Amino acid sequence: MNKIGIFFGAGAEIGYGLPSGGRFALDIFKMGKEADRDEFKEIIKGIDPSSQIARKWLPERYRSRSIYVFGKGNFDEIIASSLENRRELILSYLQTFDDKLSQIIKQTDGIDEARIRQTFEDMFQKKIGTFLYADQIQLNQKLTSESALFSSAFFSAYLYMLEKTANSGVRNIVLGLMELLVGSLGETLVNELNNELVKTDKPGLNVFNDLGSLFALNYGSLGNTGLDLALRPASTPLSDSSTIEDIFVEIGTRLLEDAYAQVLDYQALIDSHFRYLFQPKVQWAKFTRIAVFLYSVQRYIKEQVPADIPQEGFYHDLNQLANRFTLSSIGTSNYTNLLRKIVAEDLCSPQKIFHLNGHIDDLYDPYRNQIYHKQTDIDSSTQLTVPFLLTQSGVKPLTAVSMSERYVDYYRDLKKCQKIAIIGYGFNGDDGHINGIFRRLADEDNKQLHLFHYGHNPDGSDLPALYAEKLRLTKKENLIIHLIDDIRQVQGKNWTEVF
Template identity: 45%
Template sequence: MTIPKIAVFFGAGAEIGYGLPNGGRFALDLFRMPLDSDKNFFKEQIKSIQNTSIYASKWMPKNYHNKRIHVFGKGEFEGLIASSLEYKRDYILDYFDKFDEKVAKVLEKWYIKEDVLCAKFKENTNFDIGGVSYGQVIRLNKTLAQEVSLFNSEYFSAFIKLLEINNQNRNLKKIVRAFLELLVGAFGQNLISKLNEELFEDAPDALSVFDDLSGVFSIDYRSVGQTGMEIVLEEEVIHVDKDSFVLDVFYTLGYLILEDIYSGAIDYQALIDSHYRYLYNPKAQWAKFCRICIFLHCVRRYITEKVTVDMNKLSSGPGFYHDLINLSDMSELVAIGTTNYNSFVSQVIKETPLSKKPVYHLNGSVDDYYDPYLNTIYTGLTEKQVSQHSHILVPLIFTQSGIKPLTSVTMARRYVELYDDFMKADYIVSIGFGFNGDDGHINGLVRSLIEDKNKKLCILYHGNESIATAKKTLQEKLRLTSGNNIHILNVDDNRNVDGVPWYQALLQLVIKKPNQQTG
């Protein structure tokens, strides 16, 4: 029997089992990070530049060594909110539409049990949670929405009832306001988008004056979403227990709900995009150059120093990286690709025959540094070497942006070499990668392998949607004309498919359909 050839591609979801955060939590934590040490590191880099060099005289702004150093701060919250409401408004509205269901999932992870929460609520209000509803009392302007299911929600009504009884409580008022701001902001963004796109339902095509009036409406983002952003990014969660006052308990619950909403809705691609270009022109906008440089150093520091990893699992498993060893016993693993920045997969396979296989970091890594002046990538430099370099170097980490470094020779080779190695595989297996819009450079590569080279893609899917729905969604994300070369394996929390380890299920699939297109 021919040994099947497998290529594996990892995304952030593959590392959650090792204790790493998902993408949304990662983003929230980044903007919570204090930046003093990263700012000081940047200052050391500036001191290392030779004032008489061409680099200093032609590329850097005048008097750069005495200029103020800028970082991302509260002033950027408005941009985060605007981008999140624009691109994730459907997610926010769906969250509020299923508010009780979402809160129940938050409670599953919380150390305060639901019965304690209910008892405290009844003690303060004389009502059970669910015993009061504001669906007939609160109505949103019909211009925004005909019906809002949030107002019928048991838990939202519980927050409102508590506020009604304790209307001077500042913390509870902030939580309720934050919910309402996000709700109104998401509905408002829908309305504004529709008005701007369809201001005139009919108009003569030959007259451009009607097009000139498009895009005239906007939202004041300082009044929408700012409260919730300030809560989750600036305030400390209150530690409560079964003996805590009911208002403190519900404030903490509200904090956790907001954190859950923002971890799924926060979108900082526009913020990074608006700054990334200035890596290549510090003279044009010194403040933005500073912010993006320091932000990238912060990202690297967060990954290398702040991320909590289950070291026991990383050492001996179980986890998807350790499963590669079992997979390689039954197949030929031709290559490993990843969008993750750390080197955990290399650490896991270090003492195995797989250590000879290349691991392609397509979104950069903590071991890479980038010189925007020369468009050059360096690998393996120490922090001391970086701080003393004659040019300002930044960690090569594509967060939600950073396309230009793709044009560097080193990064271009990674993509070409990964593509060539993946061409050798019978199946390409994707684990924990979402194929989202901001990964279009990777989506195009995978699409080419599927449609142009007739390669088969297997997705390990962990979700509640049906296989058919998940497959249709994936086909749309990859913009495939057909889903015939896609197969989806639904994995559980133990990485099993119908009770069988995913790699065994994969091999059964490959052996069963070696020359067939999968459905």
């Protein structure tokens, strides 16, 4: 039989109850860190003072030092990174404010859009959508000539409610949305200014190129009202007795959560701390923050895996695929045990599974630069380990020989395959270590990649060109795009039947 290689991204586990990549990022910063801080404190205390790492690597008085975690003091870095790297996505989200809010309303128990509209009309004697603020409020022309947000029916309703009631909750929603809008437009303006400070047709006058980037956005002054709301501990249930102000505050907060789940970028924050995982003496605070963060990620992932695993999903579908192909190897960017567990139970033959972003059972020793797969392999009195989970980061080092082998072995296995399928994966910029594998397969090895794109393509956009740009490919023709729906079907058939 022909060989097939598979790669699963975060989208493949949504059907099993796991969060999307964006929701994962938001939840990590939302969850409490006290348990993880206490756990790491005990790990530090358990290290023998006479051990090599205590004498040579850890700072003096390491047992009594404070353990730090990421908190509100790090919000500026998160907002800066999000606006710098996701500003186009933020603006696109706000351009379709009414559609996004309608989706939020449908997902919220205790309310429906018709009731919201009627309750608003009863209170203010105005129908939502019959008045807009586009002609009454204009942003500075240097930022943009127009903004669809002020032409939004629901955002205009927020502004009208704020104008009439001065409700503090509504004010915070409006402020949080405006922070995203003005911050994204401001970042775009600053970027344009820095990229073209001086225009000249004189090639000899390149002295202007040495001016560098003079302008920057002051993120500290921008505020983080929206992120504060998005990171609230829990949502507020709504009912028939909820006031229109309560409803608007709750759905607005949920919309901000959804927006940040899609655009949150904490790469700069992680990158600025990750290197101190190897240098605890240099910056103990940053060392402990990144270490505790990795323990928080591990705990979060374990808590998200359902006790009763659904009996159908992409991983279960591999059984059908195994009837027609030899499953050469399976790669994944996910951290859970789900894939291993389901494959072990459903498939007769053992499979090679490559966790290219680490795994919840992987442990990393930054002092020895080694990866371990079992806690029993570690002497906790002489070694310090952290969960080996490569989250959103531009660092993502190969770190150790065994990790380098994962990438190389997976690539070599895929190279021998007649078919290669990629499911639930977005080819994000911070996944360059994985994207490079597929780029080489398509461009240098002339392998066709079957990409399963979730949803429809109503605007007729050139999906191969879109993915070729994400992958930085020269051979777009080696991308075969399949549109897949909620029930894992492509044109009415299970995705495994398209090959």
